[in-house]
Amino acid sequence: MSKIGLPRGLLYYEFAPLWTTFFEALGAEVVVSPKTNKKILDDGTRYCVDDACIPVKVFHGHVLNLKNKVDTLFIPRIMGIHQKEYICPKFCGLPEMIKYSINDLPKMINTKIDYTKKDQSKRTMNQIASYITTNKKTIQKAYQMANQSYTEYKKNQKELLISNNHNIMIMGHPYIIYDDFLNMSIKKKLKKAGLYPVTYDIFDESILNKYALGYHGKIFWLFFRKMIGACLYLIDHKLVDGVIYLSSFGCGIDSVVAETVERNIRRNSQIPFMLITIDEHSGEAGFNTRLEAFIDMLKWRNKDENYLSPYGDYVYSR
Amino acid sequence: MKEKVFLGIDVGSVSTNIVLMNEEQALIEKMYLRTMGNPIKVLKDALHTLRDYHGDEIEIIGVGTTGSGRDLANFIVGADIVKNEITSHAIASSTYVPDVKTIIEIGGQDSKIILLRNQIVCDFAMNTVCAAGTGSFLDRQAARLGVPIESFGDIALKSKTPVRIAGRCAVFAESDMIHKQQLGYSQEDIINGLCEALVRNYLNNVGKGKDIQAPVVFQGGVAANKGIKRAFEKALKCEVYVPIHYNVMGALGAALLAQKELKKTKKTKFYGLNTADVDFQVKGFECSHCPNACEVVGIYKDGQLAARWGDKCGRWSNIDLDSPVA
Missing domain, CATH: 3.30.420.40 (ATPase, nucleotide binding domain)
Known part of the structure; x- marks a missing residue:
């Protein structure tokens, strides 16, 4: 039985159940690297080209972690998952980046995943499966199971019901907002302050798509549709008290996406917005200062609605 | 009778600022000191100075700390409120302007x-x-x-x-x-x-x-x-x-926050100006418990381990646990 390694990085955070179920149903053993830790980050930065963004570096670390534990690595060449929506070029060249940065790698499944022109999922899945089996029936069944588990996973995310108040929307690419090492456990910190962190995944895809149509520009990047959809939906429904956008230093896509989201929120709503850029640094002081100040700001605002001044004395007597 | 004052401490990367503010929110003393990479020493020296010059005339009834070294300062002096510098600066400005x-x-x-x-x-x-x-x-x-x-x-x-x-x-x-x-x-x-x-x-x-x-x-x-x-x-x-006190606004904000906090708590957690005589030692080590290899810092107060931080998981917050280095 072949052992397939899935590095816990980049789009793993979006497609984990799909990929895991697919390979397992094909009869392979799936090994996933552990959650990001400092060693993975250190290894990643040591091996990766130096101008890559931190999520790509971390991905290298995950590959290094799996290198000697598996006989096949799954590092697909992802070009796009929806029609006319593209992804950062680093994903398209990821197999090469890994191959030329790390020596003595096991076999690599680097099938191209490109649905930007038309949905090629059948063909792609056959190609990926061919590394393990050629049995048409097994592949067909594995594909169905994988799809089903992915749909269920997405549905479960939605069941994390949005609470009545004090919701904070965390935006950004899934490999940052779901990697608690990279995002310095922002969700835990928000919860500790009595706030409820939520992500755009709790909204129904159809809602996001509908609202994304209201965006006047062209939706060019993967995840942009989700983020702009969520952003316009929030402006309309005022479901959250604040939005925190997590971006990694040097992210080309965020230079457009984060900017667009920020502008839309600032121009069309009163929702407080904060952009935090993360990178290699492990000192959390700067991160915590911004987060605490943001939380303070929200609390002052809520007090203001009760006619209270910034620090507690009554401004107006009623 | 001793005048009741609030102490505001802002431990920044370059300077450590200290203010004494009375109950009418007027500034009595301000110190702008270079941190010189040694916040503990600077803080202790400042407390020394405060005791020498004002020890007989004032009673500190509330302490606030801010700045990037706010947690460290809190540990040394015992603060009633520990606030980030953005909030402190905003409070100070909006009070005076x-x-x-x-x-x-x-x-x-x-x-x-x-x-x-x-x-x-x-x-x-x-x-x-x-x-x-x-x-x-x-x-x-x-x-x-x-x-x-x-x-x-x-x-x-x-x-x-x-x-x-x-x-x-x-x-x-x-x-x-x-x-x-x-x-x-x-x-x-x-x-x-x-x-x-x-x-x-x-x-x-x-x-x-x-x-x-x-x-x-x-x-x-x-x-x-x-x-x-x-x-x-x-x-x-x-x-x-x-503003006149432009260089200590953070510390002033911390003092204002302390004043507000004391309205609620009534009693200060301040350890007193004699903290200046306490010996503080810092010893760090790299935890080998998991691949995160956190850099843990332990603070020793008169030779006794008093607090530890820097670990992600919180296992070293329990000070009964022996440090791997003495």
């Missing part, structure tokens, strides 16, 4: 912008990746030019001809400066150019997309520099107000 709408704060390593509307913070930002728009950058350039940082502003004001210096990055600015100086530009023009470069960088980086409305308050150590103040006024086309 009630209608303030924009706060520009430039410190040693940080620069911030805080927007207030109706006395409520509505937006803020801090510098992201680079220290080009901060005090350290000016310090560095002043040292290179052999000009004391205190006279930097006055020299800049003498400038008649503007010289444009690249402000995006401290390294580029330096090479640009050298280039201009080799072409024979006068020192005051170059220094003024530097001030304008810093302001340009601040407005493009920290102030990007922010709706800067008057009244504008400029505080933090760099506000001492008249050249920067003038450059801001020129760029913003409005008057920029520098």
Whole structure:
């Protein structure tokens, strides 16, 4: 039985159940690297080209972690998952980046995943499966199971019901907002302050798509549709008290996406917005200062609605 | 009878600022000290000074700490409130300049912008990746030019001809400066150019997309520099107000917050001015428990381990656990 390694990085955070179920149903053993830790980050930065963004570096670390534990690595060449929506070029060249940065790698499944022109999922899945089996029936069944588990996973995310108040929307690419090492456990910190962190995944895809149509520009990047959809939906429904956008230093896509989201929120709503850029640094002081100040700001605002001044004395007597 | 006062401590990257404020919110004492990379020593020395000069006349009834070293300061003195520097600065400004709408704060390593509307913070930002728009950058350039940082502003004001210096990055600015100086530009023009470069960088980086409305308050150590103040006024086309206690506003905010906190708690957690005699030792080690390899710091108070932090999982917060290093 072949052992397939899935590095816990980049789009793993979006497609984990799909990929895991697919390979397992094909009869392979799936090994996933552990959650990001400092060693993975250190290894990643040591091996990766130096101008890559931190999520790509971390991905290298995950590959290094799996290198000697598996006989096949799954590092697909992802070009796009929806029609006319593209992804950062680093994903398209990821197999090469890994191959030329790390020596003595096991076999690599680097099938191209490109649905930007038309949905090629059948063909792609056959190609990926061919590394393990050629049995048409097994592949067909594995594909169905994988799809089903992915749909269920997405549905479960939605069941994390949005609470009545004090919701904070965390935006950004899934490999940052779901990697608690990279995002310095922002969700835990928000919860500790009595706030409820939520992500755009709790909204129904159809809602996001509908609202994304209201965006006047062209939706060019993967995840942009989700983020702009969520952003316009929030402006309309005022479901959250604040939005925190997590971006990694040097992210080309965020230079457009984060900017667009920020502008839309600032121009069309009163929702407080904060952009935090993360990178290699492990000192959390700067991160915590911004987060605490943001939380303070929200609390002052809520007090203001009760006619209270910034620090507690009554401004107006009623 | 001893006067009741609040102590505000702001431990920043470059300076440690300490204020004493009475119950009428008037400043009694302020100290602006260089942190010199040794916050514990500076704090202890400051407490010494406070005891020597004011020990007989004052009673500290509340303590607030802020700045990047706020947790450390809290541990040493015992604070009633520990607040981030953005909130502290905003509180101080809005108390002394009630209608303030924009706060520009430039410190040693940080620069911030805080927007207030109706006395409520509505937006803020801090510098992201680079220290080009901060005090350290000016310090560095002043040292290179052999000009004391205190006279930097006055020299800049003498400038008649503007010289444009690249402000995006401290390294580029330096090479640009050298280039201009080799072409024979006068020192005051170059220094003024530097001030304008810093302001340009601040407005493009920290102030990007922010709706800067008057009244504008400029505080933090760099506000001492008249050249920067003038450059801001020129760029913003409005008057920029520098409060009297511009360099200790963070500490003042902490003291104000302590006053408010004491209304609730009534009794201070302050360890007293005799903390100045306590011996503090810091010992760090790298935890080998998991691949995160956290750098854990332990603080020893008179030889006894008193607190530990730096670990992600929290296992070392339990001080009964022996450190792997003695």
